[in-house]
Amino acid sequence: MRCGSLLMLLSTWSLNLGAQGSHRVERGMQTPLSHVFMPLSHEEPVLDLAETEMPKPGGLMPGLTAYQNARREAYNRQRSNNRVAPTPQEQLLPSIQKGFEGLSGSGTPNDNHVAVNNEGMVMSVLNTNIRVFNDTGKLLKTWGLASFARNPNLNPEGTLPMLDRPFDPRVLFDQEANRWMVVFMNGTLHSNSATIVGFSTSSDPLQPWNVYRLSGNPLNDTTWSDYPIVALGSGDLFITLNQLKNNKGWQDGFVQSIIWQVNKSDGFEGKTLNKNLWHGLKYRGKSIWSICPAQGGIKLYPDMHLLSVRPADTLNDTLFIHKISGTQASGTAAYSLQVVRADKTYGYPPSALQPQGYKLACNDARVLHAIQTGKQIHYAQNTIHPESMKPCIYHGILYRLSGPAEARASYITSDSLDFGYPAIAAAGTAEDDPSVLITFQHSSAQTYPGTSAVYCNRYREYSDILRIKQGKSLINYSFLPKDQQRWGDYEGIQKKYNEANTWYLVGSYGNGGMNAWISRLSLADPLRSALQISEIRAFPNPADDAVKLELNLQQSGVYRAALVNMNGQVLDLEERFVLNAGTHLLQLNTSGFSSGVYILRIFEEAGGRVIGTFKIVVR
Numbered sequence: 036m037r038c039g040s041l042l043m044l045l046s047t048w049s050l051n052l053g054a055q056g057s058h059r060v061e062r063g064m065q066t067p068l069s070h071v072f073m074p075l076s077h078e079e080p081v082l083d084l085a086e087t088e089m090p091k092p093g094g095l096m097p098g099l100t101a102y103q104n105a106r107r108e109a110y111n112r113q114r115s116n117n118r119v120a121p122t123p124q125e126q127l128l129p130s131i132q133k134g135f136e137g138l139s140g141s142g143t144p145n146d147n148h149v150a151v152n153n154e155g156m157v158m159s160v161l162n163t164n165i166r167v168f169n170d171t172g173k174l175l176k177t178w179g180l181a182s183f184a185r186n187p188n189l190n191p192e193g194t195l196p197m198l199d200r201p202f203d204p205r206v207l208f209d210q211e212a213n214r215w216m217v218v219f220m221n222g223t224l225h226s227n228s229a230t231i232v233g234f235s236t237s238s239d240p241l242q243p244w245n246v247y248r249l250s251g252n253p254l255n256d257t258t259w260s261d262y263p264i265v266a267l268g269s270g271d272l273f274i275t276l277n278q279l280k281n282n283k284g285w286q287d288g289f290v291q292s293i294i295w296q297v298n299k300s301d302g303f304e305g306k307t308l309n310k311n312l313w314h315g316l317k318y319r320g321k322s323i324w325s326i327c328p329a330q331g332g333i334k335l336y337p338d339m340h341l342l343s344v345r346p347a348d349t350l351n352d353t354l355f356i357h358k359i360s361g362t363q364a365s366g367t368a369a370y371s372l373q374v375v376r377a378d379k380t381y382g383y384p385p386s387a388l389q390p391q392g393y394k395l396a397c398n399d400a401r402v403l404h405a406i407q408t409g410k411q412i413h414y415a416q417n418t419i420h421p422e423s424m425k426p427c428i429y430h431g432i433l434y435r436l437s438g439p440a441e442a443r444a445s446y447i448t449s450d451s452l453d454f455g456y457p458a459i460a461a462a463g464t465a466e467d468d469p470s471v472l473i474t475f476q477h478s479s480a481q482t483y484p485g486t487s488a489v490y491c492n493r494y495r496e497y498s499d500i501l502r503i504k505q506g507k508s509l510i511n512y513s514f515l516p517k518d519q520q521r522w523g524d525y526e527g528i529q530k531k532y533n534e535a536n537t538w539y540l541v542g543s544y545g546n547g548g549m550n551a552w553i554s555r556l557s558l559a560d561p562l563r564s565a566l567q568i569s570e571i572r573a574f575p576n577p578a579d580d581a582v583k584l585e586l587n588l589q590q591s592g593v594y595r596a597a598l599v600n601m602n603g604q605v606l607d608l609e610e611r612f613v614l615n616a617g618t619h620l621l622q623l624n625t626s627g628f629s630s631g632v633y634i635l636r637i638f639e640e641a642g643g644r645v646i647g648t649f650k651i652v653v654r
Contacts, residue, residue, distance in 0.1 A: 056323075056372035059315040063366075064253075066308040072183050072233065072244040074167075079178045099347065100396070103385035103419055127498035129472065129490050129556045134504065135172030137161070137541055137551030142202060143512050147551050148527040149541035150208040150215065152238050155531070158215060159541055160204035161551055165217065167240050168553070176241055180204060180219050184231045184246060201231070203524065205265045207272075210532035211335055213238045214303050218265050218274055224281050225252040228259035230274060230295070234302030245305040249274075249295060253312055257281050258290050262524070266328035266405075269335040270362035272297040275326040286347065291315065291322040294341065298363045311363050313370055323355055329405035329412045332461025332471070332530065336407060337362060340436060342414050346401035350382040350421065354442045356433065377431060377442035381418040384426040387453035387522060388480040389509050389545075395478055395522035397426045397455045403525055404458040409467035410436055415457035415475075420448050428457045428475050430491065447489055449500060452477045454487070460528040462490060462558060464535050467618070469493055472556065474528045474540040477502065484510050484522065486542025486552055492560055495583075495620070504552040506545035523549075573635060577652035580626040584619075584637070586647065591615045592639055594646070596623055599634040606633075611640065625653050 139145070142162025151157045155170030166177045180201035204219035215235035222228040228251025233244045251260035258278035266273050274295040280288040294313040301308045316323050328341045343355040354375050361368040386394035397417050405414035411432055418429035427448035434441045447454060457475040462468075470492045478484040483506025490498040510520050528540035538556045543549045573582050584596075593613050598606040610623055623635075630653055637647040 056374075057315060057317045057320075058313060058370045058372070060368075060370065061253075061312040061314070062368075064310050064312055066247050066249055066310065068305050068307065069184075069246050069248050071305070072246050074176055074178060074241045074244070077178050077182060079182060099349070099383055100386060103349070103383055103424070104394075126560050127490055127492060127496060129488055129498065129501050129558050131501070131503060132537070132555040132557050133172065134552060134554040135168070137553045138164075138166065138174075139546075139548065139550045143515075143548070144521040144523045145543050145549050145551050146203050146524050147541040147543060148205045148525065149539055149553060150206045150527070150529050151531050151539045152208050152215070152240070153213070153531070153533040154238065156240060157539055157553060158206045158208075158217075158240050159551060159553055160206045160217060160219070162204065163201050165204070165206075172553070180231070183217070183233060183244070184221070184248070203261070203263055205263055206527075207265055207267055207330075208529065208532075209267055209299065209335075211269065212299065212303060215240050216265070216267075216272055216299075216302070217244075218263050218272075220251070220260060220263060222251060223259055223261075225257045225259050228252055230260055230263065230276065232272070232274070232297065232302065232308075234299070234305075236303065236305070245302055247302065247308050249310075251276075253293070254278075254314060256290075260293075262325065264325075264327050264403075266330035266339065267299070267335055268330075268339045268362070269337045270299060270364060271339070272299050272302070273328040273339050273341070273359075275328060275341065277325055289322070289324060291317075292324060292326045292343070294326060294328075294357075294359070296339075296359060296363045296368060300364075309363060311368060313359065316357070316372075318355060318372065318374060325401040326357060327402035327405050327414065329407045329414065332406040332408045332413075333463065333466045340405075340407065340412055340433075342402045342405050342412070342433075344381060344400060344402055344416065346399040346416075347383055348400070349419075350380045352376045352378075352380045354431070354433070356440055373438055373440055375440050375442050377444050379429075379444040379446070380421055381416060381429045381444075382421070384417045384419045384455070385424060386518065387426050387455055387478045387484075389478055389484065389520070390480060390482070391509065392517065393509050393511060393520055394518040395453075395455070395484065395510060395520050397522065398524065400429070403456065406459050406461055406471070407436075408461050408463060408469045408471070410434070411469045412436065413459050413469070413471050415459050415473060417455050417457075418446070420446055423448065426453045426455055428454045428473065430457075430473060432469070445495070445497070447473065447475075447497065449477075452479045452482060452487075452500070456523045456526050458526045458528045458540070460530045460538055460540075462530070462538075463493070470560070472528060472538055472540075472558075474503075474526055474542055476523060476526065476543060478506070478522070478545075482506070483508055484543065484545040484549075486526075486540070486544055486554070488528075488540065488556065490558060490560070493585075493620070503540070503554050503556075504542060504544045508545045508547055510543075510545045510549050512548060521549075573649060573651055577654045578625050579654055581622050581624055582635070582651055584621045584623065586621070586637065587618045588614055588616050588646075593641065595638055595640050597636045597638070598625075598628065598651075599636060601632055628653050630654055
């Protein structure tokens with residue numbers, strides 16, 4: 036596994052391109068309760084498992100896909116490993132506690148998502164079903180998305196019409212309210228498009244649910260809503276959607292992205308649902324594509340940050356940072372936009388390979404998942420690797436959320452595997468521990484599609500790839516061309532909030548078509564339980580082009596660094612850090628220094644008091 040280095044200059048500069056954005060908001064919109072769904076009294080009919088392709092999320096641009104595939108095929112593979120990890124790999128690699136079948140759905144692709152409550156009950160959603168398991172993997176109950184949205188035996192005058200095409204299900208567990216939410220779509224025309232939202236009335240997902248129908252055409256034009264991404268704030272549920280023209284695809288039908296800000300407590304209590312609609316989100320007069328909200332990884336936050344990129348560009352480094360400050364109930368929620376450049380480029384990915392010449396669509400480079408961990412946001416997307424031209428994972432980190440922000444990134448890639456469709460969960464034991472677990476799909480010309488994971492600790496050291504579920508066959512749907520098989524639109528992972536060392540994820544693997552696999556993971560990294568440090572740590576040591584420092588400061592101030600060679604000559608690194616009290620991770624550039632042994636000295640700018648001195652080797 037090869038991870039491009041992360042440049043961790045946390046407290047220096049940020050390039051802000053200027054927020055020349057625009058937006059509109061409709062406040063206090065209301066949706067009445069449709070009905071109450073009763074899982075325990077519901078008997079699901081036999082499911083029709085005929086192969087059906089779900090609406091494409093976009094990105095399937097034949098011309099651009101062919102161009103990126105050709106670039107990949109022309110690449111002369113370069114094999115290198117530039118990862119230096121001072122922490123032993125056996126301490127970093129996640130371990131599998133348990134795995135069980137999430138079963139398959141009737142839609143293509145699966146669109147997997149998962150959540151778990153404090154009692155270990157697991158909800159797995161996929162096209163076109165909802166399933167509940169206990170912590171041993173025993174299936175407790177299953178029901179269809181269409182059944183969830185229509186129950187003619189309860190409140191028949193207010194029930195939803197029979198759904199003709201439900202798709203893109205998502206599930207969330209609210210660690211503060213101890214409740215669940217399910218969101219999915221129906222219809223691909225402005226006349227029948229709807230966003231279905233269900234709120235549980237208990238921490239037990241088998242108890243009653245309050246179900247609502249949000250219009251898929253809220254602006255009363257000729258667009259329909261597609262591809263929901265969901266996240267929770269401390270007061271609200273955020274749902275982002277892409278509005279597409281009737282009978283058009285993503286590339287020629289996209290009109291704009293919208294954000295629903297929904298009052299959670301209304302849904303939990305079965306009241307009329309109050310919500311805000313944010314729309315007209317543009318930068319320099321152009322609508323911003325696909326917006327991903329960032330949920331709190333350990334705790335929930337009152338303000339919501341949401342991220343966007345340029346998902347169909349061959350290469351780009353632009354990151355849009357939307358922020359909605361304040362809850363829906365406050366009546367004063369406000370929107371702002373910041374635009375920054377990341378230190379690494381992303382781009383529209385080529386197709387992933389399967390055995391026997393089959394290929395898997397990687398769609399585009401939109402941000403697929405994001406979480407906030409204290410003062411950082413971690414986000415992940417599909418991308419083309421700018422050197423190998425392979426599809427891989429782009430893992431970005433956003434610093435200084437109070438602005439101006441800074442975006443740094445790594446590529447999670449492999450010489451032997453193609454990667455796609457990442458999801459992220461917080462892996463720390465405290466809010467300010469920025470370690471994360473990332474799950475994603477793998478495949479290659481020699482490897483059937485399966486599910487993997489990687490751990491990134493607080494030092495930005497990556498574990499080796501953990502292959503969680505190996506594929507048993509190609510993903511091969513008869514109604515799709517050999518080189519345009521559907522791999523997925525998204526996967527899911529969640530920390531079990533009342534346990535420090537348990538995560539649940541759901542991923543896909545080849546089994547004729549595509550099956551879902553649910554796995555429970557744990558970590559052995561001893562640093563997760565020791566966030567605060569008592570002394571400075573430098574790594575890698577020996578250093579090549581840069582050395583990273585972790586230091587714990589007792590007070591805020593301005594600090595500088597210098598190298599002293601063995602002749603006693605002081606070599607000023609010309610680095611100046613304005614730092615608050617607490618733990619920091621910094622990077623110092625050593626590429627201009629001759630090979631040899633040096634003393635690294637960290638000191639206060641005012642007065643020159645030295646706070647740390649130790650030996651490093653520059654190669």
